[in-house]
Amino acid sequence: xxxxxxxxxxxxxxxxxxxxxxxxxxxxxxxxxxxxxxxxxxxxxxxxxxxxxxxxxxxxxxxxxxxxxxxxxxxxxxxxxxxxxxxxxxxxxxxxxxxxxxxxxxxxxxxxxxxxxxxxxxxxxxxxxxxxxxxxxxxxxxxxxxxxxxxxxxxxxxxxxxxxxxxxxxxxxxxxxxxxxxxxxxxxxxxxxxxxxxxxxxxxxxxxxxxxxxxxxxxxxxxxxxxxxxxxxxxxxxxxxxxxxxxxxxxxxxxxxxxxxxxxxxxxxxxxxxxxxxxxxxxxxxxxxxxxxxxxxxxxxxxxxxxxxxxxxxxxxxxxxxxxxxxxxxxxxxxxxxxxxxxxxxxxxxxxxxxxxxxxxxxxxxxxxxxxxxxxxxxxxxxxxxxxxxxxxxxxxxxxxxxxxxxxxxxxxxxxxxxxxxxxxxxxxxxxxxxxxxxxxxxxxxxxxxxxxxxxxxxxxxxxxxxxxxxxxxxxxxxxxxxxxxxxxxxxxxxxxxxxxxxxxxxxxxxxxxxxxxxx
Numbered sequence: 001x002x003x004x005x006x007x008x009x010x011x012x013x014x015x016x017x018x019x020x021x022x023x024x025x026x027x028x029x030x031x032x033x034x035x036x037x038x039x040x041x042x043x044x045x046x047x048x049x050x051x052x053x054x055x056x057x058x059x060x061x062x063x064x065x066x067x068x069x070x071x072x073x074x075x076x077x078x079x080x081x082x083x084x085x086x087x088x089x090x091x092x093x094x095x096x097x098x099x100x101x102x103x104x105x106x107x108x109x110x111x112x113x114x115x116x117x118x119x120x121x122x123x124x125x126x127x128x129x130x131x132x133x134x135x136x137x138x139x140x141x142x143x144x145x146x147x148x149x150x151x152x153x154x155x156x157x158x159x160x161x162x163x164x165x166x167x168x169x170x171x172x173x174x175x176x177x178x179x180x181x182x183x184x185x186x187x188x189x190x191x192x193x194x195x196x197x198x199x200x201x202x203x204x205x206x207x208x209x210x211x212x213x214x215x216x217x218x219x220x221x222x223x224x225x226x227x228x229x230x231x232x233x234x235x236x237x238x239x240x241x242x243x244x245x246x247x248x249x250x251x252x253x254x255x256x257x258x259x260x261x262x263x264x265x266x267x268x269x270x271x272x273x274x275x276x277x278x279x280x281x282x283x284x285x286x287x288x289x290x291x292x293x294x295x296x297x298x299x300x301x302x303x304x305x306x307x308x309x310x311x312x313x314x315x316x317x318x319x320x321x322x323x324x325x326x327x328x329x330x331x332x333x334x335x336x337x338x339x340x341x342x343x344x345x346x347x348x349x350x351x352x353x354x355x356x357x358x359x360x361x362x363x364x365x366x367x368x369x370x371x372x373x374x375x376x377x378x379x380x381x382x383x384x385x386x387x388x389x390x391x392x393x394x395x396x397x398x399x400x401x402x403x404x405x406x407x408x409x410x411x412x413x414x415x416x417x418x419x420x421x422x423x424x425x426x427x428x429x430x431x432x433x434x435x436x437x438x439x440x441x442x443x444x445x446x447x448x449x450x451x452x453x454x455x456x457x458x459x460x461x462x463x464x465x466x467x468x469x470x471x472x473x474x475x476x477x478x479x480x481x482x483x484x485x486x487x488x489x490x491x492x493x494x495x496x497x498x499x500x501x502x503x504x505x506x507x508x509x510x511x512x513x514x515x516x517x518x519x520x
Contacts, residue, residue: 007330014334025182026175035369039176040353041271051281054268057184061343066144070313072300075237076226080293081246087289089255094282110358115487116423117431126358138387145340151318168344187342194335195295202302229519242456250458257413261420264350351383352376414465415441433476437468
């Protein structure tokens with residue numbers, strides 16, 4: 001696809017505008033230099049709209065747009081469960097998790113683990129998250145993003161990889177989380193608008209210009225196997241999405257870990273000006289998640305009709321972008337870049353936050369604020385350089401990178417959910433139990449995968465979760481005196497939510513019920 005001059009002008013305007021806006025919101029106020037609270041948590045002043053938009057911008061990136069659209073091409077609407085069940089998970093996070101985190105002034109997830117359990121589990125999980133964020137998440141974002149850029153423009157993928165990574169680094173390097181979160185409303189608006197344009201134009205093309213309703217009806221008629229939310233055991237992709245496990249099984253483990261205990265995501269809510277503002281942001285994000293399959297999955301399913309002979313499923317979304325007319329192509333391409341840059345910048349900032357506050361600042365005496373900010377910026381630069389160098393060796397051979405990410409992280413997520421859920425809601429949980437669950441989760445996942453290779457990874461996550469939970473309980477009861485180490489207060493925390501939160505939550509539940517009833 002050759003972008004026209006108008007398309008290029010739109011992309012350049014977007015890039016310059018975004019960079020300028022990020023630097024403007026990052027400016028030092030009153031001549032004061034940034035401290036660590038400002039750089040890593042925006043001085044805990046984020047409003048609800050910035051939190052909600054930033055949650056989505058951090059989540060929806062190349063691994064979602066390109067990867068999930070590719071999965072839509074391969075297996076159909078069932079992949080939308082990752083989006084729709086996430087909306088329900090966000091309600092749980094807002095109602096039950098955020099009140100504890102914000103009441104205890106939690107900045108990072110490793111910090112929570114240290115205050116609840118002790119230093120060993122904090123260090124172990126900080127190192128784990130750094131490795132996961134750099135070598136799985138960050139690499140996947142820029143790798144899939146570079147595929148899209150190369151497919152649409154014909155540019156060399158290596159140069160696209162380098163360009164995306166470096167732009168994301170420079171755009172947030174000065175301002176930290178504030179630069180990311182306060183510009184994400186622009187990113188999300190562009191993402192939604194661009195995604196809706198792709199869906200509209202693909203459906204209209206399927207109908208031969210007779211509109212999106214006719215196009216959707218034609219898609220239903222010609223690809224009926226792609227419109228089932230719950231796959232039966234005979235489905236060729238049952239192993240990826242094993243039936244009811246997406247509703248009552250292992251997907252809950254993945255979602256609770258990702259939305260509730262993942263620094264990369266939860267950092268936005270931790271930076272809220274108040275609990276009420278954080279909960280409004282979570283509700284905003286939940287409604288946006290309901291919309292995402294229309295933007296992401298539907299173009300992938302449409303590609304089954306419009307481009308049935310793709311070499312790899314992950315080529316579906318970039319191929320659909322080739323249908324766009326001049327001007328709109330530039331806008332949609334800018335939206336895709338917006339998603340990639342926003343998610344990359346968010347991941348870089350979270351990597352810098354964990355390394356600086358949970359590892360570097362814990363070595364020896366506490367460090368001066370100026371030094372912490374400088375180390376955070378250096379860490380950000382090193383992380384993206386590592387991701388650029390390792391992206392191709394790690395991800396170049398996978399057809400569906402989104403599914404690869406889910407399975408790999410699924411080795412660890414059961415243990416993560418266990419240690420946080422017990423840490424939040426069971427006072428007798430101890431560091432010995434947390435360590436047993438963390439190490440046991442990985443070992444059990446490897447063992448079960450080797451002994452039972454046919455077991456879907458989502459079902460494996462549920463089995464490992466139950467076994468890791470048993471390990472945590474046994475080891476916690478074995479060393480009960482360690483429970484006194486906890487510095488996390490849950491006694492005085494109120495879980496009462498506003499009437500608007502409750503009404504909106506009910507709305508999300510009713511919409512989800514209708515969606516699964518129709519597309520069962």
